[in-house]
Amino acid sequence: MSTRIMGVVIFVAAALYTWQAGDYVITFGDVLGPSVFPVIVGVPMMILSASLVVFPTGKTDWPAPQRMWRQAAALAVLIGYTILLQPLGFPLATFALIALIGIILGGEAWKAIVLGAIMAPALWALFDQVLGLPLDFLGTLFG
Numbered sequence: 001m002s003t004r005i006m007g008v009v010i011f012v013a014a015a016l017y018t019w020q021a022g023d024y025v026i027t028f029g030d031v032l033g034p035s036v037f038p039v040i041v042g043v044p045m046m047i048l049s050a051s052l053v054v055f056p057t058g059k060t061d062w063p064a065p066q067r068m069w070r071q072a073a074a075l076a077v078l079i080g081y082t083i084l085l086q087p088l089g090f091p092l093a094t095f096a097l098i099a100l101i102g103i104i105l106g107g108e109a110w111k112a113i114v115l116g117a118i119m120a121p122a123l124w125a126l127f128d129q130v131l132g133l134p135l136d137f138l139g140t141l142f143g
Helices: 002-021 036-054 065-088 090-104 109-130
Strands: none
Touching: 002 036, 065 090, 090 109
């Protein structure tokens, strides 16, 4: 039964993900637009998750409660990242994401913070400057 439940949860997430992708609009760049990649990921994800609902296999062993809390915390951080990305800007939101996920996964806090401080601006430079994908350096809270 739990395989079917997870299949439904994944299907709903994929459907929302694919539906939300239709709202991505830019006035320059790729002819197909930014919504193509989420659709390419979302549609097969819906098909495969529907197959879990129709054809469940095996017995599912749920992880220990401590692991479930860590997974829930990581999911909360990812949701918070999507909410704070526009107000804080890419580097600050990504710094928080990397540092918090590192801590949740059991890393030492100072190492996670240093990694976030290095990787966030490096990723911004890679996407914005090298690949030409415009990302806000400072979000709406600072502008």
